[in-house]
Amino acid sequence: MKLDMELELPKRVYAEGLEPQVKKINNCCRMELIRDLKKAMPAEYDDVKIDPVFKHIMAIAENNLKFSGKLVDSFLCKQLITSKMHEKWFIFARKPLRFSLQEYHTVTGLKISRESSCDVIKWKSDGGFWSELLRTGGKITLQSIKKVHLQEVHSWSRRDRMRLIYLCVIMGVVMGRDEKVNIPHMYIKLVMDLEKLRNFHWGLHSYDFLLSSIEKVRKKLGKKNSYIFEGFSYAFQIWIMEAIPDFGEICGSKVSDSFCGPRCGNWKGVAKVSYEDIIQLEESFTEKGDLFSVISVSGNGDVLRDADYTRKDEMEDERVDLLLDRIKYKFDWSNTEWPVIEAEETEMEEADTESEADKSVDDTDIAADVETSSVNVAGRGKRKIQDEGAETRKKKLLCKRTAENKQSIDCEAKSFIEGLVHSSVNSLGDILRVQMASMESMFKERMGNMESEVSQLREAISLSAEGSVPKSKTDEAPPKTKTVDLAPAKKKVNQAQAPAKKKIGPTMLDAEIGTRLMDRTEWLHNLEIDVMMYVFRERTSLKRWELHRVAFMSAVFSNMIKKEYESFKAGIRKYKLHHLLMQYGKGFLPPHGRTQEIWNVDVDRLYVPVHVSGNHWIALCISFVTRSIDVFDCSGRKRYKEVDAFANLVPRIVKAVQPPRYHKDFNVAAYTVHYVPM
Known part of the structure; x- marks a missing residue:
């Protein structure tokens, strides 16, 4: 008790x-x-x-x-x-x-x-x-x-x-x-x-x-x-x-x-x-x-x-x-x-x-x-009084606390990470040693064969020159031999000696793959997200799945929306939609697997990956039919700043890409945002 x-x-x-x-x-x-x-x-x-x-x-x-x-x-x-x-x-x-x-x-x-x-x-x-x-x-x-x-x-x-x-x-x-x-x-x-x-x-x-x-x-x-x-x-x-x-x-x-x-x-x-x-x-x-x-x-x-x-x-x-x-x-x-x-x-x-x-x-x-x-409830204006050094103080403090937090990893975790890296390096070293030994043996064998073939070629040329015009030994001039370019032969030898690349599943193990696996700063960047969105686009918009009337955007689209939203906020009435955003709305972008399907005409839903806080991905499901955005975020936080950009700009893209006779039927009011429980 x-x-x-x-x-x-x-x-x-x-x-x-x-x-x-x-x-x-x-x-x-x-x-x-x-x-x-x-x-x-x-x-x-x-x-x-x-x-x-x-x-x-x-x-x-x-x-x-x-x-x-x-x-x-x-x-x-x-x-x-x-x-x-x-x-x-x-x-x-x-x-x-x-x-x-x-x-x-x-x-x-x-x-x-x-x-x-x-x-x-x-x-x-x-x-x-x-x-x-x-x-x-x-x-x-x-x-x-x-x-x-x-x-x-x-x-x-x-x-x-x-x-x-x-x-x-x-x-x-x-x-x-x-x-x-x-x-x-x-x-x-x-x-x-x-x-x-x-x-x-x-x-x-x-x-x-x-x-x-x-x-x-x-x-x-x-x-x-x-x-x-x-x-x-x-x-x-x-x-x-x-x-x-x-x-x-x-x-x-x-x-x-x-x-x-x-x-x-x-x-x-x-x-x-x-x-x-x-x-x-x-x-x-x-x-x-x-x-x-x-x-x-x-x-x-x-x-x-x-x-x-x-x-x-x-x-x-x-x-x-x-x-x-x-x-x-x-x-x-x-x-x-x-x-x-x-x-x-x-x-x-x-x-x-x-x-x-x-x-x-x-x-x-x-x-x-x-x-x-x-x-x-009235709105409030922007603050006019500046606090000199406020941003600098904030950044220094947050960096300091983050650094202290990184240093607080316990010894057991450090030992585990060091052991993991050490074993990985040792395993990679063993593979390289075997490959180098194989390459050395192959190189010696190839070089021996090449020397033998060159010797035989020289002897054949010498015999051909001696049998053409018989001369006395004293008048015999040194045989004229044709210079042989050995570069192609060496190239063939090098190509033949190149070791076979190792595979990790369907992927070839090379320096780039090694870097992406070992360097945490390379994990899950735009490249991986864009590849996944391309796979989805292949299976749907390009008719490899039965699902249709959906579109998948890339990380480039998300970044462009973020950048354009700053211009939009600077002057809503004067803002002019960027022509590349209209190309997305018409299906001409993304360039890999373009569909030429127009939003709200051929497409009802849009799936977009969004990178937030520099270390986290969220997903948006944008419906043109219900004029809503479903936000999928495993952290459970509200992302007002990032999602507002899509809620305000997407309806403007939709209206801009419609046939002119239908423009009056569309408004540019912001879409409703729903945060889906995860």
Whole structure:
């Protein structure tokens, strides 16, 4: 029984490597609004910027740290399910990480203890804008502040302008609420008295709201291509960058190595990281890489349990105790197989936690004043702020981690590989020795025969010359012999002595085959893929199989689609289809086994190999009838970037190759993409 309890671990939301990916996360932390306030009210902004409670929060905007939706989303998909109400656990490279009130306070520095004597209900009117709003029960949002009130603040009192900045920092960053949500009157009452504002437990209040937002997002994972993430998302991102320093190096850089204070004020950078970068870093992460399962104000990995951050109503969970004990004793997690939550368990667990997620915000006394509204998911522009050296830092780090991972192959594997290579070389050497001995014997025999034949030829010529005109011995001139060209004879000998080539099955063993077998960089490149597609094309399009109305493309076609898609994205309206792509659509390409069958006229389906990430092949089955693409990928990952190119360009090729009278019947809308379970 004891052994079973020791082996029981929290379950993952998704299995390793099967985490879903999204196209976009709508971040509700409005850093651009904070910068607009600085332009509109520079004097008041400078006063608020040095406020002891919020100066580190405003430093995020000052340092131009950007938000990485893909990094945040990837970690939301790496959650561990526990019974804890006031903390979350995550997993990276099979190692657990805790995100609790302790970590949140370390990052933000916001107050987490309640003041029992803090009376936030009473406020004193001064006849200004905010007093009138409270008196009349008016409503105001971040959106209306940005569009309307920022143009009117010049007529407000200085105190009201400062209150506006405080409200935007609280509502737009610390709480991270959507810009269309009404600002609670409780917040407005707090900014009416700066002493009450600073004494309020903003850390506890915003942390509970962030946890409830994480819980809501978890229920949407894998169901949508985008979602809205409310709460202090920057604090969550900075926690990831602090807990896993490699992500800190990829996403940005520290302002100062000697910085003292809440860690959110010490980061800057563009935070540009892709899902591929995250996957590559996790796969190549070794023991040499730093990862801190817990962090605190005093350091990293030093405080596992602190009574100051313990909540009275927290649930006990032996699984979490097991994690903390193993973290304390530096347990090796590399071979740990984490269980995965089943679909049925997810549904039951979601039903149980709905009330808890709502309750977590209510505990801080202000949720009742919040009114929500419909949300319009808007697109975001490209980042204009450049982080010098960001790409270089990222590439160096990923190369370093990959190199460390390659070096971590155990001695047994090394011995096995060395033995395999050694035996292969010895076997090849034995074959070469036998061949060389055979060649030497054959060469000696041939040379002996050739010398004998040449001697006989010389004697015959000499006798012929002597019998033509008899002369005395003294008058006899040296016989004139005809020069014999021995090159053809040598050539024949060399051809006859050439050893017979060895076979490996139906294949001749030569230097090229040896290189392709022994050099891993030569395995499964475009040559092999194109050969297989040609075999399929022979059996189908060239009528050697009964199957018909299908076409098989080569790797060259895939590469051309990738290249043309970049031009397509640069200007969709101005884009002109490449003439070679039209040749594929008409069946004139690929050149080996051209069919001259037109897509959607003679062909209904298209099979395409696609090389991704430099080390992996996926297959696409494109149907012109259903206007869909089935993606076959044994890794189970989403390949949005690569597949989108085919989804957008193939319908344009199909329309371009149709007879002119049918063009109006075809549209160029992108094909639907389905990922086939493998």
